[in-house]
Amino acid sequence: MLKQNHRAWVEIDLSAIKHNVQQLKRCLSSETDLMAIVKADAYGHGAIAVSQAALEAGATWLGVATIPEGIQLRNAGITAPILILGATNSADEIKAISEHRLQPTICNPKQALIFHEVLSGIQHAIPVHLKFDTGMSRLGIDWREAVDFVKLVHGLPQLAIGSIYSHLATADELDQTIMQQQQQRFEQTIAALKAVGICPPRIHLCNTAAMLTDPKLHYDMVRPGLGIYGLYPAPHLKKYVDLLPAIQVKARITQVKSVVAGTGISYGHSFHAPTDMKIATVAIGYADGIPRGLSNRIAVAVHGKRVAQVGTITMDQTMIDVTHVPEVSVGDVVTMLGGEAGTTADDWAGILGTISWEVLCGFKHRLPRINVEVPELSSAYLL
Numbered sequence: 001m002l003k004q005n006h007r008a009w010v011e012i013d014l015s016a017i018k019h020n021v022q023q024l025k026r027c028l029s030s031e032t033d034l035m036a037i038v039k040a041d042a043y044g045h046g047a048i049a050v051s052q053a054a055l056e057a058g059a060t061w062l063g064v065a066t067i068p069e070g071i072q073l074r075n076a077g078i079t080a081p082i083l084i085l086g087a088t089n090s091a092d093e094i095k096a097i098s099e100h101r102l103q104p105t106i107c108n109p110k111q112a113l114i115f116h117e118v119l120s121g122i123q124h125a126i127p128v129h130l131k132f133d134t135g136m137s138r139l140g141i142d143w144r145e146a147v148d149f150v151k152l153v154h155g156l157p158q159l160a161i162g163s164i165y166s167h168l169a170t171a172d173e174l175d176q177t178i179m180q181q182q183q184q185r186f187e188q189t190i191a192a193l194k195a196v197g198i199c200p201p202r203i204h205l206c207n208t209a210a211m212l213t214d215p216k217l218h219y220d221m222v223r224p225g226l227g228i229y230g231l232y233p234a235p236h237l238k239k240y241v242d243l244l245p246a247i248q249v250k251a252r253i254t255q256v257k258s259v260v261a262g263t264g265i266s267y268g269h270s271f272h273a274p275t276d277m278k279i280a281t282v283a284i285g286y287a288d289g290i291p292r293g294l295s296n297r298i299a300v301a302v303h304g305k306r307v308a309q310v311g312t313i314t315m316d317q318t319m320i321d322v323t324h325v326p327e328v329s330v331g332d333v334v335t336m337l338g339g340e341a342g343t344t345a346d347d348w349a350g351i352l353g354t355i356s357w358e359v360l361c362g363f364k365h366r367l368p369r370i371n372v373e374v375p376e377l378s379s380a381y382l383l
């Protein structure tokens with residue numbers, strides 16, 4: 001197999017991706033589309049393969065952050081509509097969007113007028129998506145100024161309003177006060193638009209957490225990211241769907257050695273062998289995205305056994321305790337995350353004081369993405 005040549009890699013179970021899309025779709029009515037959010041190389045999972053799997057499992061839209069991310073999918077032959085979630089401001093970007101049939105987000109009158117100018121003379125209007133800021137205070141027109149903004153775009157012949165959307169700041173929290181306030185602002189603005197005769201063809205608001213929390217927020221489309229990768233935005237959301245993490249991180253053992261009690265291991269000797277031990281060196285480190293802050297704090301797996309990582313994680317190499325794995329030898333595969341390691345990105349995030357989204361996006365491109373598919377899983381959920 002291909003893997004034979006790799007020192008370390010990320011393994012993606014595409015049947016888990018499909019399973020997760022199916023599970024999320026089950027929460028939706030037949031009128032609601034699912035846009036798979038595949039920005040940041042599909043949260044580190046590999047955007048092309050994940051997009052193809054998600055579309056096969058019933059997603060109908062894709063969402064990316066940047067224009068190059070969208071172009072990558074078009075170049076791979078993907079024809080589904082692709083929304084660019086980030087802002088687009090320059091003439092070159094607008095031309096690239098039009099050329100690759102990507103669908104931009106527009107957030108203010110100035111941006112709309114740049115599009116109008118750059119696209120003057122085109123035959124067919126291009127679809128644009130208008131973003132309202134209802135409380136996230138990131139991207140989007142302030143909801144109080146939104147009606148005038150939509151009217152302006154409505155009057156520009158080169159632009160066709162494809163959808164209106166907003167993004168929630170606190171959907172993963174148990175307290176829904178702020179989420180409900182954002183929803184009210186969103187619905188109020190849509191109602192005000194209808195009152196002046198503008199009925200957007202599509203409106204959407206939900207990330208993974210919101211779509212699990214409240215079906216009233218589903219509208220015409222939902223935009224899950226994290227759930228597609230098999231992780232829950234918060235523990236209280238586990239009861240709604242049965243998701244499977246799709247990622248495993250693996251690496252090979254490059255050396256096995258015996259050390260006597262008291263031996264210091266790795267930089268700074270942050271670990272001393274309490275007894276005589278057998279230590280294996282694994283060809284993966286923080287330059288691959290194994291955070292150094294996990295040093296001496298995680299379990300990994302080799303030969304189906306969970307063992308402790310010991311000593312400081314270095315740039316390219318990491319040590320593990322294989323004292324109780326007699327069969328271990330050079331070339332053996334160690335599961336650093338997921339699978340037999342029995343850990344998820346949530347566990348690592350908990351240790352590091354961050355969120356699973358950041359852990360997933362942290363695996364570097366030095367690690368090849370290898371796709372596997374478990375046929376029983378695919379057929380069980382897709383047929």
Ligand SMILES: *Cc1c(COP(=O)(O)O)cnc(C)c1O
Binds near residue numbers: 037225
């Ligand atoms: C990233 C993103 C999402 C997906 O969020 P998850 O919490 O990963 O489901 C949805 N909408 C927008 C605008 C985003 O930027």
